[in-house]
Structures are given as structure tokens and as C-alpha cells.
Amino acid sequence: xxxxxxxxxxxxxxxxxxxxxxxxxxxxxxxxxxxxxxxxxxxxxxxxxxxxxxxxxxxxxxxxxxxxxxxxxxxxxxxxxxxxxxxxxxxxxxxxxxxxxxxxxxxxxxxxxxxxxxxxxxxxxxxxxxxxxxxxxxxxxxxxxxxxxxxxxxxxxxxxxxxxxxxxxxxxxxxxxxxxxxxxxxxxxxxxxxxxxxxxxxxxxxxxxxxxxxxxxx
Amino acid sequence: xxxxxxxxxxxxxxxxxxxxxxxxxxxxxxxxxxxxxxxxxxxxxxxxxxxxxxxxxxxxxxxxxxxxxxxxxxxxxxxxxxxxxxxxxxxxxxxxxxxxxxxxxxxxxxxxxxxxxxxxxxxxxxxxxxxxxxxxxxxxxxxxxxxxxxxxxxxxxxxxxxxxxxxxxxxxxxxxxxxxxxxxxxxxxxxxxxxxxxxxxxxxxxxxxxxxxxxxxxxxxxxxxxxxxxxxxxxxxxxxxxxxxxxxxxx
Numbered sequence: 001x002x003x004x005x006x007x008x009x010x011x012x013x014x015x016x017x018x019x020x021x022x023x024x025x026x027x028x029x030x031x032x033x034x035x036x037x038x039x040x041x042x043x044x045x046x047x048x049x050x051x052x053x054x055x056x057x058x059x060x061x062x063x064x065x066x067x068x069x070x071x072x073x074x075x076x077x078x079x080x081x082x083x084x085x086x087x088x089x090x091x092x093x094x095x096x097x098x099x100x101x102x103x104x105x106x107x108x109x110x111x112x113x114x115x116x117x118x119x120x121x122x123x124x125x126x127x128x129x130x131x132x133x134x135x136x137x138x139x140x141x142x143x144x145x146x147x148x149x150x151x152x153x154x155x156x157x158x159x160x161x162x163x164x165x166x167x168x169x170x171x172x173x174x175x176x177x178x179x180x181x182x183x184x185x186x187x188x189x190x191x192x193x194x195x196x197x198x199x200x201x202x203x204x205x206x207x208x209x210x211x212x213x214x215x216x217x218x
Numbered sequence: 219x220x221x222x223x224x225x226x227x228x229x230x231x232x233x234x235x236x237x238x239x240x241x242x243x244x245x246x247x248x249x250x251x252x253x254x255x256x257x258x259x260x261x262x263x264x265x266x267x268x269x270x271x272x273x274x275x276x277x278x279x280x281x282x283x284x285x286x287x288x289x290x291x292x293x294x295x296x297x298x299x300x301x302x303x304x305x306x307x308x309x310x311x312x313x314x315x316x317x318x319x320x321x322x323x324x325x326x327x328x329x330x331x332x333x334x335x336x337x338x339x340x341x342x343x344x345x346x347x348x349x350x351x352x353x354x355x356x357x358x359x360x361x362x363x364x365x366x367x368x369x370x371x372x373x374x375x376x377x378x379x380x381x382x383x384x385x386x387x388x389x390x391x392x393x394x395x396x397x398x399x400x401x402x403x404x405x406x407x408x409x410x411x412x413x414x415x416x417x418x419x420x421x422x423x424x425x426x427x428x429x430x431x432x433x434x435x436x437x438x439x440x441x442x443x444x445x446x447x448x449x450x451x452x453x454x455x456x457x458x459x460x461x462x463x464x465x466x467x468x469x
Binding site: 006020035036037038039040041042043044045046047049050051052053054056057058059060061064065067068071072075082084085086088089091092094095096097098100101102103104105107117120124125127130132133142143144145146147148150171172173178209216217218 | 275277279281291292296299307316317322326329360361369376386389391392394399402405460466468
């Protein structure tokens with residue numbers, strides 16, 4: 001009897017143990033993340049990011065409504081829609097990297113050890129901050145650009161070698177991009193911790209001239 | 219008999235009791251440990267959720283819903299303008315030529331739907347015991363996705379989408395806390411990366427042992443989900459976000 005009671009006790013405890021272990025693993029599912037696990041600080045940043053994106057879409061909706069109306073009126077007046085088509089074409093040529101591009105923006109100068117993954121991260125960060133056109137040294141970064149490295153420590157953009165010191169130039173809002181790059185805990189701060197001895201300089205630029213993609217996309 | 223029995227079995231009974239106690243000791247300690255960990259986990263989350271996160275969470279979800287609706291409106295307006303221009307392009311050769319160039323640019327820029335063969339890449343957080351070894355290394359990060367996308371372009375990709383978000387020249391894969399945003403859209407794992415392009419070259423570039431070493435190592439050691447497979451008849455949506463060309467002018 002006593003032996004049976006022992007077995008039953010152990011079984012009950014083991015069952016509870018199993019149940020709790022499963023509950024704990026499920027509760028800790030870090031690993032399946034959701035917004036609910038974010039800190040208030042992270043959620044605030046997410047909200048700011050979403051608001052910026054939504055505002056950009058709203059601006060474009062207003063712009064498109066106006067352009068649609070103008071094009072309709074032009075066609076109705078027998079003028080055709082060449083003006084709208086030309087405007088769209090020039091916008092798309094910038095967006096696709098198919099035309100040389102000018103405008104205000106920022107320049108990130110990197111002197112010292114750097115690698116292709118960091119360059120890719122920097123370009124990603126600039127795009128998130130609203131960069132409209134980017135070039136590394138004299139090579140334009142396009143919609144399908146990829147970053148690599150050569151054996152002699154040069155970096156490559158679409159197989160074209162670019163050697164340091166690197167000048168990453170981005171056309172877009174100078175203020176927004178400058179703050180995004182240099183904020184506390186931002187990408188430049190992280191780079192400075194990782195690539196000790198490498199110098200990173202970020203500057204606002206009133207006029208940048210970027211080349212077009214060397215090989216047009218097909 | 220009984221006395222003899224008692225005399226002879228007394229030490230044995232003690233041993234049995236001791237054994238039972240020891241058998242129960244370890245599960246009991248574990249039981250207590252798990253109960254306390256479970257209680258603390260719940261307590262921490264509830265506190266955060268109730269005090270701060272609920273209104274912020276609602277705001278984030280509401281903004282994401284708003285964004286989805288705005289993208290639908292934007293797509294409709296783009297379609298309307300396309301229609302106006304397409305019908306106007308029949309009026310002159312110059313208009314026809316312009317329209318043809320616009321259509322070509324839209325395709326290479328990712329503003330049109332794209333169908334074709336290519337590869338499918340699944341990236342997911344590790345599950346199970348291996349994941350507990352190192353949380354940081356067992357979950358997917360935005361940099362994993364940028365590496366995967368970089369590798370796809372290297373392999374000759376013509377079009378890429380991550381969880382239905384098309385990757386274009388202005389796309390960013392951003393991370394806040396542990397939430398990933400692609401083109402400003404909130405996402406969580408698993409990530410399905412669809413790539414249209416030359417299948418053999420793409421598979422070869424992902425198989426290359428010198429590439430994506432960090433992801434492959436984490437897959438092998440921590441169980442990070444990463445697999446690449448051949449895929450046919452892929453259908454990638456167009457980019458649905460803003461074009462955002464305000465400061466840049468063509469020369």
C-alpha cells in the first residue's frame with residue numbers, strides 16, 4: 001500500500017511538473033514574438049515609425065488626387081496628358097536609379113576598417129530614414145544592388161570595387177537623415193563601438209550630385 | 219512471527235520511507251522553481267501590459283490598420299491615373315512612347331506584379347530546447363533578412379517579396395525591440411522570402427558555404443529556422459507604399 005501511495009504521489013507531482021514546464025515554455029515563447037512583449041519605449045518608436053510612413057502615404061494620396069484631376073481636365077481640354085506622363089517618368093527614373101540625381105542630403109564618410117554587411121546595414125538605415133537616392137563613392141545604389149568584398153579588402157557594389165575611405169551620399173531630408181544616423185544608440189554609435197579605430201563623419205549637404213546606375217535595369 | 223517480522227523489517231521500512239522522500243525531493247524542488255518562475259513571468263507581463271502597453275499597443279495596431287487602408291487607396295489612385303494615361307497615350311506617338319517607358323520603369327522598380335519561377339526562403343525563430351541556449355542567436359533579426367535579400371540580388375534575383383511586401387529601391391528592413399518592419403509594415407516570424415530569378419544560380423548562391431555563415435551556424439547549433447527551396451509559379455505583389463521622391467531631382 002505504502003509503495004503504491006508513493007508511486008501515485010510521484011505520478012501526480014510529475015504530471016504537475018510536466019504541465020507547468022509546458023506552460024512556462026509557452027509563456028516564455030520569446031521566440032514567438034508579438035507586440036505585446038514590447039516595452040513601452042519600443043512601442044513608442046514603432047508608433048513614430050508607423051506615423052511617419054502613414055503621413056508619407058497620405059501626402060502621396062493628396063498629390064495623386066490632384067494629378068489625376070489635372071490629367072483628366074487636360075485630356076478633356078484636348079491637351080493630352082504629356083505633362084503628367086513626363087512628371088511620372090522623371091519620378092520613376094529617380095526611384096529606379098536610372099537617372100543621375102541631385103538634391104540636398106547627407107554624407108557619411110567612413111575611414112578605416114569596414115565590411116560589406118555594415119555597408120548594407122548603413123544603406124538600409126538610410127533608406128529607413130527616407131533616403132531617395134544613394135551612392136557609395138561614385139557608384140549609384142539601385143533597387144537590386146548588392147554588397148560584397150574583394151580579397152584585397154575593397155568593398156563592392158554590384159561587383160564594382162569601391163575603396164575606402166568610403167563616402168556614402170544620400171539625397172533626402174538632411175535633417176531627418178542626420179538625426180537618424182547620429183542619434184544616441186543609432187547606427188553610427190553602434191559602428192563606433194564595433195569598428196574601433198574607424199572614423200565615421202556625418203555631414204548635412206545642401207547639394208549632392210549622384211550618378212545614375214552604370215548598368216540600366218532590365 | 220509478528221515480532222520476528224517487526225524486528226526484521228523495521229530497518230527496511232525506514233529505508234523505504236527515506237527512498238520515497240528522496241524520490242519526491244527533486245520533483246518537489248523543480249515544482250517550486252517552476253511555480254515561482256511562472257508566477258514572476260506572469261506578474262511582470264501583467265504589470266507592463268496594464269500600466270503602459272495597452273494604450274500603446276492599441277495605437278500601434280490602429281496605425282497599422284490605417285496604413286493597410288491607405289495602401290488600398292493609394293493603389294486605386296495609381297490604377298486610375300494609369301488608366302487615364304493609357305487611354306491618352308493613344309492620342310500621339312510621343313504619348314505612346316512615354317507610356318511605354320513608364321511601364322518599363324514600373325516593372326524594373328517593383329511597382330508592377332510579377333510572376334515567375336525562383337526560390338522560397340523560410341526564416342523562423344528557433345523552437346524547442348536548442349533555442350533556450352542563447353535567445354539572441356536563436357531568433358531572427360532584421361540583419362538576417364537584409365543578408366538574405368543581399369544574397370538574392372547577388373544571385374541574380376529580379377524581384378523579391380518578404381511576407382507580401384515587395385522589396386524596392388526605397389525598402390528598409392527595420393527592427394524596433396523585437397518587432398521587424400518591412401516597408402514600414404509590422405511583421406513577425408516566420409518570414410517567407412519569395413525570390414523570382416534564375417533558380418540554379420539562386421540555389422547555388424544560398425548553398426555557397428562562404429555566404430550567410432552566421433545564419434547557417436545558428437541554424438545548425440541553435441535550431442534557427444532557415445531553409446531554401448526551389449519554387450515555381452511565384453506571384454509577387456507590387457510595391458504598395460509611397461514613392462517618396464521629394465528632395466531628389468533628375469539631371
